[in-house]
Amino acid sequence: MVTATFPVDPSPADAQRAIAEEFAFFGDWSERYQYLIDLGRKLPEFPDALKTEEHRLHGCQSMVWIVASGDADRLDFAAASDSAIVSGLIYLALRVYGGRSAREIVNTDADYIGDIGLAKHLSPTRNNGLAALLAFIRDRAQRALA
Incomplete structure (x- = not known):
């Protein structure tokens, strides 16, 4: 059901390091x-x-x-937003957490x-909304481990 586009980076730590480096490249927040x-x-x-309402993330x-989708060995996430900036926030979260083990x-x-x-x-x-997204991802991982 979910297209496995992630992970982009070898580990969550690598993803976070790469994100920090990429954002450091930009001089101001309009560029970011x-x-x-x-x-x-x-x-x-x-x-x-x-x-659908069933897949809607509340709190945003x-x-x-x-x-x-997936299990404790690998969880994949697919997401979308009607907001361009929120879509970028989703991309960053999935870059760190998508395709990883619970x-x-x-x-x-x-x-x-x-x-x-x-x-x-x-x-x-x-x-x-970002906190709700991260909570959803963490909740699915905790459920997969249970």
């Missing part, structure tokens, strides 16, 4: 926002048939849909958010 939008365009196509101001997911804090200064530059509603 544009980069987020560009990343969001890289998300795989999300089928309209899955854009924007519309976000997410689907998980144990890796549970053991990996989202350090990249602080490392690139993201939390300080997102609106409170986008921060809440």
Whole structure:
């Protein structure tokens, strides 16, 4: 059901390091926002048939849909948003956590958010949405381990 586009990087730590390096390249937040939008365009196509209330992620101001598949050895996620910036946030989260084992997911804090200064530059509603996205991913990993 979920197209396995991730992982892009060998480990969650490598992904977070690469994200920090990429964002450090940009001089200001207008450039970083544009980069987020560009990343969001890289998300795989999300089928309209899955854009249902069942797959909607609550806690986001924007519309976000997410689907998980796999087991404790490998969890894959597909997601989409109607917001360009939120799509970029989804891409970053899936870059760190997608295609990883449930144990890796549970053991990996989202350090990249602080490392690139993201939390300080997102609106409170986008921060809440990002927290909801990360909670969904972590919850699916914990369920897979149970």
